[in-house]
Amino acid sequence: MTLARVRPTAAPRVIIAPMTAKVAELFPRQGEWIEAEYFALPETNRYLELSEGRLIMPPHPTNTHQSAVGRLYRWLDEFVQERRLGIVRLAPLPVRLWAGKVREPDVFFLAREHGDRIGEQFFGPPDLVIEVTSPGTRRVDRNEKPLEYARAGVAEYWIVDPGAQTVEVFVLREGSYQLLARWSSGQVVRSALLDGLEIPVEQLFMG
Numbered sequence: 001m002t003l004a005r006v007r008p009t010a011a012p013r014v015i016i017a018p019m020t021a022k023v024a025e026l027f028p029r030q031g032e033w034i035e036a037e038y039f040a041l042p043e044t045n046r047y048l049e050l051s052e053g054r055l056i057m058p059p060h061p062t063n064t065h066q067s068a069v070g071r072l073y074r075w076l077d078e079f080v081q082e083r084r085l086g087i088v089r090l091a092p093l094p095v096r097l098w099a100g101k102v103r104e105p106d107v108f109f110l111a112r113e114h115g116d117r118i119g120e121q122f123f124g125p126p127d128l129v130i131e132v133t134s135p136g137t138r139r140v141d142r143n144e145k146p147l148e149y150a151r152a153g154v155a156e157y158w159i160v161d162p163g164a165q166t167v168e169v170f171v172l173r174e175g176s177y178q179l180l181a182r183w184s185s186g187q188v189v190r191s192a193l194l195d196g197l198e199i200p201v202e203q204l205f206m207g
Contacts, residue, residue: 030054035100039121047092050102059136064162068132068204069106072160075199076109076130085194086111086127087118094122095129097152103145105129106160109194125152128193132160146170146177156193165205 028037031053038050049056061069069090077088091104108126110117117124129149131141141159149157150172157170157177167189170177183189189199 028053035096035102038102039094045092047104049094049104050100053100058140059134062134064205065106065132065134067206068160068162071204071206072107072130072132072199076107076194076197079194079197080109084112085109086114089123095124095126096122097125097148101148101152103148106132125149125154127154128156128158128191129154130158130160132162134162150176156191158189160204162205165201167199167201167204 028034033050033053033055035050038048038055041048047058047061049058073088073090080086080088086109088107088109090107093104094102095105095108096102102122105126107130108123109128110123111127114124114127117126129145131137131145133141138161146157153172155172157172159168159170161167164184166182166184168182169180169189169191171180171192180192181190183201185202185205187201189197189201191197
């Protein structure tokens with residue numbers, strides 16, 4: 001095969017600004033996002049939430065955070081599967097609390113009788129939600145999400161704090177959460193919703 005000789009040409013002139021503007025036009029401004037646009041986003045391994053028309057990307061999880069999430073998931077999933085109580089899932093997986101409010105809980109449980117809330121693209125409100133806090137998410141986990149999960153009817157909410165090595169369990173009563181108990185190292189976490197579930201606190205925070 002003979003290769004034709006090609007005369008060198010000048011490098012193409014690249015204009016960045018107009019392209020940047022066109023890309024920006026493909027996406028809504030913060031505060032203007034709707035569910036259809038959120039669910040049309042490409043798949044990603046990052047947590048991506050929708051709240052008040054804003055696209056929210058929480059900070060990258062740390063090793064400590066992911067270790068606790070993994071242990072919680074294994075404990076809860078084994079307990080639920082053995083008793084055929086429902087299903088357990090972990091983030092990233094969208095949970096639609098109500099129209100325009102989509103969160104991605106670290107770990108959640110959905111009871112078998114609520115199987116109609118299972119979707120391929122997202123789930124409806126779970127029965128139990130667990131959030132593992134980190135410095136970048138602590139305020140939202142303690143101030144915003146409890147109000148949202150309560151409004152959505154999530155029966156039980158756990159806040160797991162690797163820094164303090166504590167687990168707080170809240171139960172929904174008359175539309176708001178009340179603290180069931182706060183457990184620390186040497187104690188055993190129990191659930192009001194999942195009778196018989198017991199998790200030694202120190203095993204959640206092992207290296």
